[in-house]
Amino acid sequence: MVNVFAVPVFFICFRECLETSIIVSVLLSFLKQTLGPQHDEKVYKKLVRQVWLGVGLGLVICLIVGAGMIGAFYGIGKNYFALTEDLWEGIFALFASLIITLMGAALLRVSKLQDKWRVKIAKAIEAKDTATGVKLSHRIRRWTEKYAMFVLPFITVLREGLEAIVFIGGVGLGMPASAFPLAVICGLLAGVVAGYLIYRGGNHASLQIFLIISTCFLYLVAAGLFSKSIWYLQNREWNKIVGGDAAEVGTGPGSYDIRRSVWHVNCCGPEIGGGGGWGVFNSLFGWQNSATYGSVISYNVYWLAVIVGFLALGFNEKYGHWPFLKAKAGTADDSSSDTTPPIHYSDKGEATEGTVREVR
Amino acid sequence: MALSLFNFLIIAGLHLFPFIEAATVTKDFNITWAYGNPDGAFNRSVIGINNQWPIPKIEVNKGDRVVINVFNGLGNVSTALHFHGIFLRGQTEMDGAAGVTQCSIPPGSSFTYNFTVDQPGTYWYHSHVKAQYPEGLRGPFIVHDPDMPFKDQYDEEIVLPLSDWYHQMVSTTLMSRFISFANPTGAEPVPDAALMNDTQNLQIHVQPGKTYMFRIINMAAFAAQYFWIEGHTMRVVEVDGVYTEPAEASMLYLTAAQRYSVLVTAKNETGANFAIQGSMDQDLFDAVPDGLNPNVTGWLVYDGAKELPKAQPLDAFEPFDDFGLVPQDGEKLLDKADYTVTLDLKMDNLGDGANYAFFNDITYVVPKVPTIYTALTTGDLATNPAVYGVNTNAFILKKDDIVDIVVNNNDPGKHPFHLHGHNFQVVSRSADEAGPFVANASIEAAFPSVPMRRDTILVRPNGNFVLRFRADNPGIWLFHCHIEWHTASGLIATMIESPLELQSSLTIPEDHYAACRAAKQPFKGNAAGNEKDFLDLKGANVSPKPLPAGFTARGIVALVFSIISAFLGMAAIAWYGAQPLGKGTEMAARGIVAEAGEGVGEGEVTGTRPVGKLE
Incomplete structure (x- = not known):
């Protein structure tokens, strides 16, 4: 059994693939429901292509990097990635968390628009010029708006893919090569199937219900990522202090910094031996067997910000102005000469003064 | 059957026909800071005596009285001297274990060690204050014996101390790094060098055909050493002060604190010189740093004009097994134990995140009142181990009981254990990974009839041993791992032997109390210094709390x-x-479309009006 099917490898592949396919299937399902072929074939196809392009490019890059890494490992005998793993995991996770948060709110919002408006907006964004005339900061923003359907899957696949490679590299070195293929294929397959089911479910449910549920899910993932990013950065500090990979000592004493510990259970570690079910639990909800003040506080702060953000957004939609601020007279055209940064509807963190004026 | 007839005759003989008058050897030791650079790689502060380092050898004859007047001239740290392996029969207060048999001597105070040495052999003396002797305060203590059974078999004696050596301060810098949340695995700092006779590249000039007795002492803080002399075999004649039937050995393994006397006969020709090699046991090291040279080389020099050859590399270390040694006095296996002390060893972390060493889940913490004073001042309750505090691992031994100490090493490391005030018969020692000792008839039947005796013994990784001795020396005697890191992290038990007899027989010299007063350390009452209710240990020194298990509130x-x-x-x-x-959303949406709509047509967006992030 062990020689043909490495269970830890299966779990790693499954959980990394699961996270990716949740995001990809939510996006695809969203596109299908909002822009589907019946609305505007051209824009729909273009955006779907963006999604798959993101997936594909992410996959290619992480295969190249992975090959290089394995080459370096066997050639030089040094696991370079593991050394900086916590750093890039932390940064990637933070980045991914922010993007998922922004996209989630945007998708949810768009779902409320009437069909014709969705198409119009999609077309409008699609048609935006990103090359000339305007300031760089605006160009970047427009580019991200235009290619958001590319960026999110790309980042997700890249992050999950690299993570999978590093983790498999970590647990799989002692295993015979014959134990890999079946485990990897089964893991990926299981993840893809889960994603496909979400996609099908999404296409059949009411768009609004589907998006509410899937946004909840996306935000659970994003909250976990946000908390994990802090956890990873702190773990990096800890590894520096103990001078090695703390995870090497397992889940017992010494695997965590007692000074920062909020809880610690000597089991259920999401990074030990592939993590098993706890690894899946970790990638969906950010579970840690060793929670730090940083990871707990950041998790709660994230949700607090989400709550405040959505309440403000709801308020704004209802009354046309932000809570605690007077509604400003005039129309959207007023601010045409305004050069201050734009409103990010979906960014819960910025639903405060400073950006408010421009909404209106 | 306390003593065999043979023993009796020897002792009787000594008393009837003394060869020499017992003398008094007096030393004045001003313990001071000095500098030392024994490996030629790093000049560092060391603790010396009378501004000298290495510190002097103490050489006395059996039966001599030794008077050492210590003055602590260090200025910033306390100290105490322990005479390793000396039984101090009836003089337990001279054992020098700080916090156990005395208060440590504060800077500027004086303290006199005054005791009689009734045993021959190779010993050493060292500081017994936490992690202090690796700073250099350790040296040979040799007891010559006019009745040495092998005295006709050798021409000359050579004292050859081995040691490990650290460049940084062990008691401060390295210790604070060792017992720390940042070292949760308890990785012991690795020495920077190995030393032979407190130097390297030692040359020992020998004459062809002569026989030399090497008294080899490992004074290390941590590292055991393999020891061999190329081209020569050694005949072991003494271990830890016990003469043995001569045994041939080509390589010895000396843990920290062990000693061997070996006879080496020089070759008859002077054609070449030979390497004497010491090599630190790297199994002990958590991670071997790049560039560490675990070896120290010296030479048997037959001809100073010839080259000093490099030591030959070895395929494997195959040291002599000391378990099979037979004491020359033939002392038989003692009767079945009246009392067995079982000590389960483990390493674990406590609530401060640092790694500690435990006997039976208790890590040693030095009590407020030195244990000897608790034994003397708690009346009949002195036989109750509770008065000595929970963190001292106190065991009360009854006079003349046969005692077994069983150590079960639940740790993958090697640990050299030392018992103060006695040597012991090593009646059983397992191989690696044997697990805890399980007493049964067949194991007991296999105990050697004349077991090896010594005062420091190695327990193998995840193995066990059984030591047996007669509790015939009233006193407070520590039993501890002689890896100084582990002594500091709590691998200590306290044997309290006949405390009521101590109360009636012992007189503590005034300067001992003076040291306590100068150090503002209490010297009455239980471990917490409570002089009224001896069973109330509130305020006693205790170890950090255990790590929280799982979810706390x-x-x-x-x-x-x-x-x-x-x-x-x-x-x-x-x-x-x-x-x-x-209406808000709708307006925003309109805005986006309106703006972009213009842009689509004209190919360029001229306005910079920001828009909402809507897909």
């Missing part, structure tokens, strides 16, 4: 809070998602 609150946050957050999402479209 704090963890549960945090987890519940996080779950509630997540549900509230999802409720907010659902509320927002279900809320019908308001």
Whole structure:
């Protein structure tokens, strides 16, 4: 059994693939429901292509990097990635968390628009010029708006893919090569199937219900990522202090910094031996067997910000102005000469003064 | 059957026909800071005596009285001297274990060690204050014996101390790094060098055909050493002060604190010189640093004009097994034990995150009142181990009981154990990974009839041993791992032997109390210094609390809070998602389309009016 099917490898592949396919299937399902072929074939196809392009490019890059890494490992005998793993995991996770948060709110919002408006907006964004005339900061923003359907899957696949490679590299070195293929294929397959089911479910449910549920899910993932990013950065500090990979000592004493510990259970570690079910639990909800003040506080702060953000957004939609601020007279055209940064509807963190004026 | 007839005759003989008058050897030791650079790689502060380092050898004859007047001239740290392996029969207060048999001597104080040495052999003396002797305060203590049974078999004696050596301060810099949350695995600092006779590249000039007795002492803080002399075999004649039937050995393994006397006969020709090699046992090291040279080389020099050859590399270390040694006095296996002390050894972390060493789940913490004073001042309760504090691992031994000490090493490391005030018969020692000792008839039948005796013995990784001795020396005697790191992290038990007899027989010299007063350390009452209720140990020195096991109240609150946050957050999402479209969104959407609409047609967007992030 062990020689043909490495269970830890299966779990790693499954959980990394699961996270990716949740995001990809939510996006695809969203596109299908909002822009589907019946609305505007051209824009729909273009955006779907963006999604798959993101997936594909992410996959290619992480295969190249992975090959290089394995080459370096066997050639030089040094696991370079593991050394900086916590750093890039932390940064990637933070980045991914922010993007998922922004996209989630945007998708949810768009779902409320009437069909014709969705198409119009999609077309409008699609048609935006990103090359000339305007300031760089605006160009970047427009580019991200235009290619958001590319960026999110790309980042997700890249992050999950690299993570999978590093983790498999970590647990799989002692295993015979014959134990890999079946485990990897089964893991990926299981993840893809889960994603496909979400996609099908999404296409059949009411768009609004589907998006509410899937946004909840996306935000659970994003909250976990946000908390994990802090956890990873702190773990990096800890590894520096103990001078090695703390995870090497397992889940017992010494695997965590007692000074920062909020809880610690000597089991259920999401990074030990592939993590098993706890690894899946970790990638969906950010579970840690060793929670730090940083990871707990950041998790709660994230949700607090989400709550405040959505309440403000709801308020704004209802009354046309932000809570605690007077509604400003005039129309959207007023601010045409305004050069201050734009409103990010979906960014819960910025639903405060400073950006408010421009909404209106 | 306390003594064999043979023993009796020897002792009787000594008393009837003394060869020499017992003398008094007096030393004045001003313990001071000095500098030392024994490996030629790093000049560092060391603790010396009378401004000298290495510190002097103490050489006395059997039966001599030794008077050492110590003055602590260090200025910033306390000290105490222990005479390793000396039984101090009836003089336990001279054992020098700080916090156990005396208060440590504070800077500027004086303290006199005054005791009689009734045993021959190779010993050493060293500081017994936490982690202090590796700073250099350790040296040979040799007891010559006019009745040495092998005295006709050798021409000359050579004292050859081995040691490990650290460049940084062990008692401060390295210790604070060792017992720390940042060292949760308890990795012991690795020495920077190995030393032979407190130097390297030692040359020992020998004459062809002569026989030399090497008294080899490992004075290390940590590292055991393999020891061999190329081209020569050694005949072991003494271990830890016990003469043995001569045994041929080509390589010795000396743990920290062990000693061997070996006879080496020089070759008859002077054609070549030979390497004497010491090599630190790297199995002990958590990670071997790049560039560490674990070896120290010296030479048997037959001809100073010839080259000093490099030591030959070895395929494997195959040291002599000391278990099979037979004491020359033929002392038989003692009767079955009256009392067995079982000590389960483990390493674990406590609530401060640092790694500690435990006997039976208790890590040693030095008591407020030195144990000897507790034994003397708690009356009949002195036979109750509770008065000595929970963290001293105190065991009360009855006079003349046969005592077994069983150590079960539940740790993958090698540990050299030393018992103060006695040597012991090593009646059983397992191989690696044997697990805990299980007494049964067949194992007991296999105990050697004349077991090896010594005062420091190695327990193998995850193995065990059984030591047997007669509790015939009233006193307070530590039993501890002689790896100084582990002594500091608590691998100590306290044997309290006949405390009521101590109360009637012992007189503590005034300067001992003076040291306590100068150090402001209590010297009456139980371990906590309570002179009224000896069983009330409030305020005693104790170890840090254990690590919280799993979820504590704090963890549960945090987890519940996080779950509630997540549900509230999802409720907010659902509320927002279900809320019908308001005028705000519509206006924003219009804005986007309007703006982009212009752009589509004209190929360029001239306005910089920001728009909402809508897909």
